[in-house]
């Protein structure tokens with residue numbers, strides 16, 4: 001057995017390829033959407049419960065926290081759909097090689113950032 005074996009992984013020195021980053025972001029945005037949906041469902045239910053309920057939700061959503069939640073939720077959904085479409089293309093047998101997989105990952109991340117900025121500008 002080798003005597004000098006690595007004793008631990010230095011996570012901060014590991015560089016993740018774009019495809020790995022898209023993969024973990026897909027899971028993170030999926031879990032984030034699950035929790036965001038709790039808020040979305042509450043907001044929908046409250047807003048149709050009465051005129052006062054509608055006014056309350058409207059007031060919350062026009063505040064800073066409401067806008068952060070809205071932009072975050074739409075951003076997570078946008079990423080998840082872009083990542084999902086990338087998976088669909090890969091399921092059809094394309095973008096499966098190292099180079100094309102990393103390129104499509106970079107495009108997904110780039111598009112996501114651009115679309116999130118657009119959503120942010122539109123909602124602010």
Ligand code: HEM
Pocket residue numbers: 023026027029030031033034037080081082083084085087088
């Ligand atoms: C509110 C709606 C959604 C929620 C809460 C959600 C949640 C999740 C979660 C938590 C995962 C990670 C599962 C895991 O890694 O074990 C996941 C994976 C996935 N989602 Fe969604 N998802 C939603 C909508 C969508 C949509 C609209 C698409 C397609 C455009 C999509 C495509 C996928 C795909 C392809 C995976 C698998 C990714 C992989 O194998 O690495 N999802 N979803």
